[in-house]
Amino acid sequence: MTPPPPPLVVEGLGKTFEGRAALENVSFTVRPAELFGLVGPDGGGKTTLFRILTTLLLPDTGRATVLGLDVVRDLWAIRARVGYMPGRFSLYPDLSVEENLGFFAAVFGTSIGEGYDTIAPIYRQIEPFRTRRAGALSGGMKQKLALCCALVHRPDILLLDEPTTGVDAVSRREFWDLLGGLKASGLPIVVATPYMDEADRCDRIALMQRGRILAIDTPSAIGSRFPHPLVSVRGERRYAMLQALRGREHTASAFPFGDDLHYGDARAGLPVEAVAREIEAWLLAKGFADARVEPISPGVEDTFMALMGGPEAAA
Amino acid sequence: MSAAIEARELTRRFGAFTAVDSITFEVRAGEVFGFLGANGAGKTTAIRMLIGLLAPTSGAARVAGFDVLTQSEEVRRRIGYMSQRFSLYDDLTVRENVTLYGGIYGLADAEIRERGGTLLEGLGLGHAADDRVAALPLGWKQKLAFSVAMLHQPAVVFLDEPTGGVDPITRRQFWEQIYAAAARGTTAFVTTHYMDEAEYCDRISIMVDGRIAALGAPADLKREFAAPSLEDVFVRLARPAA
Numbered sequence: 001m002t003p004p005p006p007p008l009v010v011e012g013l014g015k016t017f018e019g020r021a022a023l024e025n026v027s028f029t030v031r032p033a034e035l036f037g038l039v040g041p042d043g044g045g046k047t048t049l050f051r052i053l054t055t056l057l058l059p060d061t062g063r064a065t066v067l068g069l070d071v072v073r074d075l076w077a078i079r080a081r082v083g084y085m086p087g088r089f090s091l092y093p094d095l096s097v098e099e100n101l102g103f104f105a106a107v108f109g110t111s112i113g114e115g116y117d118t119i120a121p122i123y124r125q126i127e128p129f130r131t132r133r134a135g136a137l138s139g140g141m142k143q144k145l146a147l148c149c150a151l152v153h154r155p156d157i158l159l160l161d162e163p164t165t166g167v168d169a170v171s172r173r174e175f176w177d178l179l180g181g182l183k184a185s186g187l188p189i190v191v192a193t194p195y196m197d198e199a200d201r202c203d204r205i206a207l208m209q210r211g212r213i214l215a216i217d218t219p220s221a222i223g224s225r226f227p228h229p230l231v232s233v234r235g236e237r238r239y240a241m242l243q244a245l246r247g248r249e250h251t252a253s254a255f256p257f258g259d260d261l262h263y264g265d266a267r268a269g270l271p272v273e274a275v276a277r278e279i280e281a282w283l284l285a286k287g288f289a290d291a292r293v294e295p296i297s298p299g300v301e302d303t304f305m306a307l308m309g310g311p312e313a314a315a
Numbered sequence: 316m317s318a319a320i321e322a323r324e325l326t327r328r329f330g331a332f333t334a335v336d337s338i339t340f341e342v343r344a345g346e347v348f349g350f351l352g353a354n355g356a357g358k359t360t361a362i363r364m365l366i367g368l369l370a371p372t373s374g375a376a377r378v379a380g381f382d383v384l385t386q387s388e389e390v391r392r393r394i395g396y397m398s399q400r401f402s403l404y405d406d407l408t409v410r411e412n413v414t415l416y417g418g419i420y421g422l423a424d425a426e427i428r429e430r431g432g433t434l435l436e437g438l439g440l441g442h443a444a445d446d447r448v449a450a451l452p453l454g455w456k457q458k459l460a461f462s463v464a465m466l467h468q469p470a471v472v473f474l475d476e477p478t479g480g481v482d483p484i485t486r487r488q489f490w491e492q493i494y495a496a497a498a499r500g501t502t503a504f505v506t507t508h509y510m511d512e513a514e515y516c517d518r519i520s521i522m523v524d525g526r527i528a529a530l531g532a533p534a535d536l537k538r539e540f541a542a543p544s545l546e547d548v549f550v551r552l553a554r555p556a557a
Contacts, residue, residue: 038453042453044478128399139354166399166479168353169546170553194480195509241492255487258511258544259533301483311454311484 005068006051007032007157009187015048022048024211025062026239028207030157030190035183037202038192039300044208046192047087050161053190054084067156079106081264085146085193087162093135097126097145098135101152115152122178123148140171145315147178151299159181159193162196196301206270207304214307219300228252228305230271231279235291244286245279262302263293266308317380319344319471319502320365324374327360334360336525337374342518344470345467347503349513349546352522353553355405358506359475361522364502365474367391370438379470393463402460405449411439412448415461418552420467427466434462454485471502490515508544519545521552528552 004114008030015023023045030036038046044052051057053066055075064071067076091100098112100255101123105111116123126144129137132147143163160179164172173271176198183189183203199205200219207214215222235241238261245254245263252266271296283291320342327335336356342348352358363369365378367387376383379393403412413434417427435441438458438553448456457477464472474493478486490512493503505516513519513533528554529536533545542548 041482041485166476166508167355168356168549168553170353170510170550171548172508173550196483197510255484255513256490256515258514305483308482308484309484309489 003064004032004156005205006030006291007034008064008066008143008190010049010053010062010064013049013052013059013064014061015045015052015057023052023059026208026213027062028206028213028216030188031203032188033183033186034188034203035179035201036188036190037199037205038190038208039194039199039202039205039304040208042192043210043286046208047161050084050086050159050192053159054082055079056141071315080153081156082225083150083153083160084157085160085245086164087165089142089144090145091134091146091149094133096131096133097137098130099218100150104149109151109237115154117182118154119148119151120270121181122151125178133195138171139167141172141177143167143171144178147175149171151182158187158189158191160189162192166193172198175274190299196299199300202266205300207307209304209308215272215303222300222303223298226264226302228266228306229275230262230296230298230302231276232257232294232296233261233263233283233289233291234259235283237288239241241283241291243290244288248282253302255305257301261279262296262298264298264306266278291309317340318377319346320348320376320378320504322361322365322376325361325371325376325486326365326373326555327357327369328372329368333525335364335371338522338527340520340527340530342471342502342504344502345497346517347497347515348504349516349524350504350506351519351549353514356522356553357521357525362473362475362504362506366394366396389540393470394473395467396475397457397460397464397472397477399457399479403448403463406447408445408447409435409451409459410444412459413466416463417466422467425542428481430466434466438462440536443544445545454481454489457481457489458485458492461489465496465501469501471504472496474503475506476506476508478507478512486512491532508543511523511548513549520544523552 005028013023013026038178050057052071053064055071066078067081098257101226105115122144126141128249164175179189204218206216242254242261253264255262274296276293280291280293318341323339324337325335326337330429350358365372365376365383366388367383370384378390381389383390413431414427435444478489497503518532520527540548540551
């Protein structure tokens with residue numbers, strides 16, 4: 001017996017709108033039961049990619065298969081087997097929670113009862129509000145309802161376009177916990193997000209910017225692609241330290257990262273411990289008496305900034 | 316000068332639902348203040364009252380020294396506002412947006428020309444002055460929207476999720492714009508869902524169910540809650556049962 005096809009295969013996909021490339025030569029493969037992230041800012045091509053994968057848009061070049069089905073030729077078969085959550089809130093605000101769910105079940109020729117086992121872990125959290133209008137739900141609950149609507153027909157793959165955008169940090173964390181549960185049940189999931197800190201919840205990620213993939217790998221391997229020794233800098237006068245670090249001769253990068261600064265040194269082959277000692281001594285000499293510098297492992301956001309080659313809003 | 320923002324027992328009810336429940340806080344002039352909270356905690360309602368778009372049910376607030384209920388026109392003249400969702404008109408050019416907002420903010424034509432020119436130069440956008448805003452990358456739009464909100468040199472600028480979806484480098488550059496404005500004395504009142512950005516604020520408040528559950532400098536809040544990160548503080552407050 002031949003093994004089942006990969007849940008998702010994308011080969012050389014390209015799409016141009018009004019002379020502007022929204023997707024350029026995008027290729028990747030999603031493995032069985034994988035939680036795969038498309039990570040990058042707005043304008044990266046994530047939504048265009050999802051629209052092609054859900055058969056709503058034809059690619060200009062390349063090909064893609066979902067569950068072994070071709071996105072151009074087999075559109076009806078794909079639509080029945082894919083669970084899709086679009087980026088914009090796509091439920092009926094004037095219908096209740098239960099009515100929305102019932103509607104999506106009916107569209108796919110099933111019922112809430114038949115799909116209940118699949119949605120139960122999520123639906124139980126919003127079931128107390130089942131008579132409330134969807135438009136009156138909080139952001140986090142809307143996302144959970146939309147996820148239920150994408151799952152109620154028991155799809156074989158889940159495609160989620162920025163489910164956590166504009167959602168508070170607590171609801172985002174809960175949402176990713178739910179995705180972890182779905183993944184454990186064997187469901188392959190492709191999820192787009194602009195939040196770099198969410199990348200760590202994925203098995204593998206593709207960093208996307210301006211229609212291209214910058215890198216594909218596990219989050220930790222993406223971090224280790226950062227091309228320079230990286231140190232964390234802490235101290236009271238953070239902004240002044242940032243300015244000082246930017247003025248150094250060997251600075252590859254200097255950025256604020258929450259409550260510390262990340263400094264990458266441009267000199268190749270210098271051990272990170274040596275960089276840390278040198279920077280700390282240098283900052284002390286500059287009058288930053290409380291500066292503390294430590295070697296750190298680069299994360300996804302460090303690598304993204306190194307690979308993106310300057311801000312999108314550059315002169 | 317007194318506090319830039321001063322809210323005393325500020326309350327707003329919608330029918331039986333209390334969206335903002337007697338919040339009291341002060342923001343100092345020149346401070347970068349992060350106004351955090353879960354979706355539905357009451358942040359938007361509070362901001363709408365502070366910018367004079369919604370009358371409080373009870374309590375009071377002063378912004379830039381004026382009462383938001385009885386002197387809302389004075390308040391509006393002294394504040395700037397930008398949000399992720401609504402900032403500039405896509406179908407107008409960069410220059411037309413600047414002119415339009417300059418007029419709305421009550422600047423004279425000569426002032427609009429002079430400040431508009433300085434603004435575009437400062438952003439390095441001079442070459443794109445006659446491009447439609449729709450053609451700009453998102454990061455540019457947000458930086459421009461912020462500069463436009465600062466055109467009339469407001470005492471307080473309200474920034475409602477200003478960096479949503481913006482690339483990580485532009486996001487950081489945007490915060491440097493905020494710092495620069497604060498250094499010139501403008502008070503920045505910011506909402507964000509990026510927890511690293513909460514760290515960039517002088518002080519933050521965290522709203523839960525219409526009330527301010529915590530308020531202080533990021534380092535102090537982490538100490539107070541014995542939490543390694545602000546996200547952990549946030550999670551603990553917003554989901555006490557979890």
